[in-house]
Amino acid sequence: MLSTKHVVLGLVIERPGYGYELQQRLDRRFAFLGLSDRAVYRMLDRLQRDGLIEPAYEKQAGRTSRGAPRLVYTATPAGHDEFGRWIAEPCEIAVVREEVHVKVVLSQAPNFPRVIELTEKLEQACLAAMRELQQASAPSLEELADPAFPWETAAVVLVDDAEAARLQSYIDWLQRVRTIVRRRMEPPARRPRMDATSP
């Protein structure tokens, strides 16, 4: 389970900010976590109670709509320590057993055309996820290795690379399922020898 508390703490460490601004940053960069607006404020309260962040009124941050000065949160030394501990802590590596695996296992020959349909739709969804990752002006990997290059951008590119590799292994598997299912559906006489598949 991803710790929301540490995600919010990480955002504060990345750059101090006030509640609304932190919530916007979380929304923009980690929309996929699906966290509610209130969750951020709840976590800020908890982090403050635990002594991991501290608020201060800052004039530079402007005023709220009601004219009150804004509370800007900064991480305390204890917050930095806790965040470091969390980073090094091993996290869950999911053993993926998804709905699609159950569907494939339970399919019988009469449903093979449906299995083909399913794997094609999932492959198209993988391609759509891939297209979401396309970047117009992504930095080159040479730039990523340069210490002067902002880490928060470099890290996103690295995560994209991992995601693309994961999507590839998923697509490969879907294609393998389809190849096997199609072969099983063909009458034996039309089945090419395995050594004759290369065009």
Next chain:
Amino acid sequence: MTPPLLSLEAVSKTYRRGPYELHVLREVSLELFAGEFIAVYGQRSAGKTTLLKVAGGFEAPDAGCVRFQGRDLASATRRRLAGIYRAQIGWVRRFGPESRELRALDFVKLPLLGAHRLEEAERRSLAALARVGAEDCALETWANLADAERALVAIAHALVREPALLLADDPTAGLDVLERERILALLRRTADKAGVGVLMVVPELPAMLRAHDVRSLSDGRLLAPEPPPGSRATVIDFPGGERSA
């Protein structure tokens, strides 16, 4: 709206192997516009090279239609086809020239001979090498070039006639990840800056991150992206929100 530079409409291609038929392409449709970079993913033997050969008119489809700049390639005369290849379509020849002793400059120059005087051909070839960042390789023989340099020189060779369409068959094969990025960034720039339509086939998905759009090919079928209904963003955006820009 401008018509696509290249369009494949329900293209099929079958090879015969003795008593068996291999359906390498089954009703494949694709549109590529000028300035667009499309990458196609396929595993080994998926028919990637056949797709490129048919797209470039080097092989005729058994069924369906391939249009280049609105003209049906199948109905073009041999003479007209030769004209299109010479001027409009660049093929990235990863395996280089027949003779490994040929210098990079001479390899790049080959497509220009006959159409230009020698000095002019040389000037254009040097410019093409400079554009891909391989001007230092000009006087080296193909045998002496490193893999990454060969990839760059092969692209210069394909671009020297300033074609409208560039076809690239796994242009980053054998390269390490930094070299791969350099080649892909170059192909992206070629589409973005020079307005060339780029169609690339690759056997690895991470190599497609710089393309504008993606497809996958297996069992002769070409699939296009289709997000599942009700899907929401799963990507981590850049700090400045550049991805959606």
